Amino acid sequence: MKKITNALISVYDKKSLELFARGLLEDHINIISTGGTANILEKAGIATNKVEDITNFPEILDGRVKTLNPMIHGGILAVRENKKHIEVLESLKIPQVDLVVVNLYPFEEIREKSYGNEDQIIEGIDIGGSTLIRAAAKNFRDVIVVVDPNDYEEILSRIKHKRIDLSFRKKLAKKAFQHTCYYDA
Numbered sequence: 001m002k003k004i005t006n007a008l009i010s011v012y013d014k015k016s017l018e019l020f021a022r023g024l025l026e027d028h029i030n031i032i033s034t035g036g037t038a039n040i041l042e043k044a045g046i047a048t049n050k051v052e053d054i055t056n057f058p059e060i061l062d063g064r065v066k067t068l069n070p071m072i073h074g075g076i077l078a079v080r081e082n083k084k085h086i087e088v089l090e091s092l093k094i095p096q097v098d099l100v101v102v103n104l105y106p107f108e109e110i111r112e113k114s115y116g117n118e119d120q121i122i123e124g125i126d127i128g129g130s131t132l133i134r135a136a137a138k139n140f141r142d143v144i145v146v147v148d149p150n151d152y153e154e155i156l157s158r159i160k161h162k163r164i165d166l167s168f169r170k171k172l173a174k175k176a177f178q179h180t181c182y183y184d185a
């Protein structure tokens with residue numbers, strides 16, 4: 001199993017988040033997270049690096065732009081067996097991201113509760129999260145993508161027992177693409 005050094009966590013649904021993050025730390029996996037997720041983890045006493053500390057750029061536009069940055073996506077999309085990719089990461093001091101944990105804003109729920117308020121509906125469209133999921137799923141050979149909190153327990157078990165093989169990575173990538181496809185529809 002490839003070593004997992006850094007996990008990027010940006011979740012709307014915080015179910016089992018604390019337990020999952022503690023499990024990652026037990027396996028010496030660094031956590032990078034976005035604003036709301038970082039705040040929840042820090043309040044629980046869980047060390048995290050904020051995305052803005054990695055990117056050297058603050059969240060802007062009321063949180064609309066957080067992770068859309070080459071310092072994040074370069075670390076996700078770099079092919080680990082491509083020497084040129086790794087050289088670029090090293091020269092630009094971009095950390096490799098080996099695990100991406102994202103779940104999206106509940107668009108359907110937001111739409112229903114908005115009572116037709118178009119501005120609220122538009123704000124419920126998750127752009128960065130979908131982009132993170134797609135990037136991680138595209139690079140499934142090197143990056144594990146998790147979109148469902150119900151998978152946390154199995155992920156932790158597989159990490160602990162070093163059983164995250166290519167077949168499992170493909171299964172998670174397929175689930176991720178299905179998730180974004182449904183979301184977009």
